[in-house]
Amino acid sequence: MQKSGSQARSAAWLIAPALVVLAVVIGYPILRAIFLSFQADKGLDPATGLFVEGGFAGFDNYLYWLTNRCMSPSGVVSTCPPGVLATDFWPSVRITLFFTVVTVALETILGMIMALIMNREFRGRALVRAAVLIPWAIPTAVTAKLWQFIFADRGIVNSLFDLDVSWTTDPWAARSAVIVADVWKTAPFMALLILAGLQMIPKDVYEAARVDGASRWQQFWLITIPLVKPALMVAVLFRTLDALRMYDLPVIMISASSNSPTATISQLVVEDMRQNNFNSASALSTLIFLLIFAVAFIMIRFLGADVSGQRGVKSRKVPGTRRRREAQEEKKEVAA
Incomplete structure (x- = not known):
């Protein structure tokens, strides 16, 4: 017991510097953003008409985004008029979740x-694996420009299929183009993580299933899926969190405007900062952080509750396995 206690203390001392660095690098920006989200941005004072520094604003920045609450120069609080950045918040949330x-x-x-x-x-498997990872290795900015050329008015898609589709201006065409580009780039990342999980499955399991007469579909559904579930859940979790922060692909490929048909939440943050509204941008960043945290919690708590996959493997058996074994035992007894 004393030896294990000393080992635990030694391990704590060894990882303490890394934890301190992480707390400074990760914790401070989060706390700073939360603090700024409760501060008002610089603006005109309705009482004096002078340009003043912002003070404590409470939840005004959050209400600005969530309820489109604006204050006129005269000090009257009302719904934000069209053209104000807050009016694009809920459409961008729906677009982000859709993507x-x-x-x-x-x-x-x-x-x-x-x-x-x-x-x-198969022969050339290493070459195939290397080729599959090329789209994922290409920088996102290069990918966006590449697909922008492909989906141009006189690009490859319209010329090859004899189409007349405005892929960068029509709302649903633009969203479809972004989805195609994102899937082309990031599907190899999913394949890489899932492949790592598939290679951890023992081949003896499939050999035993084939001996028991299991079909390929039964092997895939009752053996592959439960055993690859840990890697699959990790891949889905990472991609979901990354997709919720999507920014550069729709901005470079379609438009950086906050009211574009492909505008995401991250675009509103950048646009608000360009307007020197750093405190309201901090409030929106905090909302994005809470959204990502909630999605991660739900996926880990409910979708990854049995992340080991052992329960699914134990509870699922190939149909007819027991009957086949009993028949084989009867044949052995008759032969004996």
Whole structure:
């Protein structure tokens, strides 16, 4: 007991410097952003008409985003008129969630297919794995410019399929273009994580299932999915959190305007900072942080409650396995 206690203290001393650095690098910006979110931005004082420094604002910055609450120069609080940045908040939230759900779903399906193919043994498998990772290795800015050329009015897509679609101006066409570009870039990331989970599955499990007469679909659904679930959940979690922070791809590919059909929440933060509203931008950043934290908590708590996958493996058995074993034992007894 004394030895284990001393080892625990030694381990604590060893990781203490790293924890201190993380607390400074990660903790301070978060606390600073929360503090600034409760401060008012510089502006005109309705009483004096002078330009004054902002003081304590309470929840005014949060109400500005959540309820479109604005204050006129005369000091009257009312709903923000069209054109104010806060009016684009809820549309950007819906667009961000739409991008997250669609892209993560498509990337998970394509990533699983790619991982299953790369997990097989065939000639040139190493070359295929390296080629698959190229889109993920390309910087996002380069990817956005590449797909911007492809979806241009006289780009490859319209010329190849003889179409006349305004991919960068039509709302749903622009969103579809962003989704295609994001899936093309990030599906290899999902495939890489899922492939790591597939390679951890013992081959003896599949050999035993084939001996028991399990079909390929039964092997995939009752063996592969439960055993690859830890890696799959990690991949889905990372991609979901990354998709909620999407910024550079729609900005470079479509438009940096806050009222564009592909505007995400992160675009509003940058746009608000460009207008020198750092405190309200901090409030919006805090809201994004809370949204990402809530999504991560829900996914870990409910989708990843049995992240080991052992319960699913134990509770799922290949249909007919017991009957086949009993038949084989009966044949052995008759032969004996």
